[in-house]
Amino acid sequence: MPVREAGSVKEWQRRTGRESLFHWVLWLIGIAIFAYCWQRISESTTWFFVWDAPRIANDIWTRATPPRWEYITQLGKPIWDTLNIATLGTIFALILAVPVAFLAARNTTPSAYFIRPIALLIIVSTRSINSLIWALLLIAIIGPGVFAGVIAIAIRSIGFCAKLLYEAIEEIDTTQVEAITATGASRWQVMAYGIVPQILPAFAGIAVFRWDINIRESTVLGLVGAGGIGLQLSSSLNVLAWPQVSLILLVILAAVVISEWVSAKVRGAII
Amino acid sequence: MSAPAFDVTSQIGKPWKKPPFVQNPLLRWGLLAGFIAYLIAAYMTIDVNWARVYEGLERGKQFVLAFTSPDFTSRSGDIYDGMLESIIMTVAASVVGIAVSIPIALGAARNVAPLPIYLICRGIIAISRALQEIIVAILLVAIFGFGPLAGFLTLSFATIGFLSKLLAEDIESMDRVQAEAIKASGASWTQWINYGVQPQVMPRLIGLSIYRIDINFRESAILGLVGAGGIGATLNTAFDRYEYDTAAAILILIIVIVMALEYISGIVRARVQ
Secondary structure, three states: OEEEEEEEEEEEEOOOOOHHHHHHHHHHHHHHHHHHHHHHHOOOOOOOHHHHHHHHHHHHOOOOOOEEEEEEEEHHHHHHHHHHHHHHHHHHHHHHHHHHHHHHOOOOOOOOHHHHHHHHHHHHHHHHOOOOHHHHHHHHHHOOOOOHHHHHHHHHHHHHHHHHHHHHHHOOOOHHHHHHHHHHOHHHHHHHHHHHHHHHHHHHHHHHHHHHHHHHHHHHHHHHHOOOOOHHHHHHHHHHHHHHHHHHHHHHHHHHHHHHHHHHHHHHHOO | OOHHHHHOOOOOOOOOOOOOOOOOOHHHHHHHHHHHHHHHHHHHHHHOOOHHHHHHHHHHHHHHHHHHOOOOOOOOOHHHHHHHHHHHHHHHHHHHHHHHHHHOOOOOOOOOOOOOHHHHHHHHHHHHHHHOOHHHHHHHHHHOOOOOHHHHHHHHHHHHHHHHHHHHHHHHHOHHHHHHHHHHHOOOOHHHHHHHHHHHHHHHHHHHHHHHHHHHHEEEEEEHHHHOOOOOOHHHHHHHHOOHHHHHHHHHHHHHHHHHHHHHHHHHHHHHH
């Protein structure tokens, strides 16, 4: 136990001298890094605008309230598009994620040295790039529109779904698989009767969870031109129509809350 | 689940059939029909310009080929500045976000905080989680002007919602016995938090913080699209000018950094748990 001798009394300490020195140096390095980062941010900031910020925020608030309620009649189609982007994107993503997950799971992959790393690379690279970047890229390739949004959401979701799914596959109960194998089932029959029933609840949960996230992401895809309600948001921002912006933000907020509620209900029913 | 009475004699000689996923046949076919009707409706309203898509395939091929020869050099200055700014924003926002979310998490844990503070902190978390990063960034850019400060504030704000919620759940599910033992020794409130609560949630806090740094870096890559600083602006320019080799270089850098962060977070999490 680390103690300090203060005269004749031994006092309890949490750490030994060496440990506390180490901690002190670690904190010093951390604070130095943070100070450097802050200094760089502060250098590229126009501080006049920051001091002016409360006035600007107040100004935007007075312009944005009350929301222009009658504009909601024009938001029906964009909301439908947003829903389609999220749902179709999730469906495409799941169709592509299932084979990737089976190739990536240690217990079902045909080759742990050649195919598994490729599957893992697909998972990592699709996961680490945001759907807005995929949308930018697809717009440059196939042109703006809802279709680019669907594909962007689909690509982005592959990695997420495949990762959760392959973890579920790796955690399955092997005794059931062995029982099916012992009846003389072929490889595909083992898959269909031994593995798939075990991961089906996880699969359904992942699908709904990702659908919820995709609703959030598809609301902003329009900012880069990939369809949905984001298009309206970006055009309203460009003409500084703040009452419309505030209405669109309210609609997006409502969509996010509703989709989260639906997803929580469905997941509760499955599990 | 109670299995229905199984009549063996009537089943002999009949081949086994897999039980359906949804038991009620009306509901099963209803769901399927509704799903197909939705798919048709969705397909009808999406007008895909197949000629345009076909035309784009050539550019798509060029982009895929660009990944085999990414161009790190011709815009190396822009890429370096953008990446550095993204990393700086990530680090600063993670530090501030984590520092702010610890008190909020304590306030949002029902076994630590009194009811009024609990409600306020839960409210902050709900607001932060409901608003998306990119929308917050648009508003903050409008208020604070272009530059990394808006991005830094956006990421800090988003970190609060994520980290406080998960940390508060961890504090709520902690072991009460240890915390009470500290209290019984006559500790003050801060000592109680420091020696009773903190050691129990520390591994989870470290794990979550590293995971959040990872997310913040990924998000910082897109904030540049709305003018909030970072690599996003450079990436957007590269796409607009059809410089796919530069874009490929940036995307590869993002993937490599994210992979490195995931690798480090795996090591750290294995060590603290």
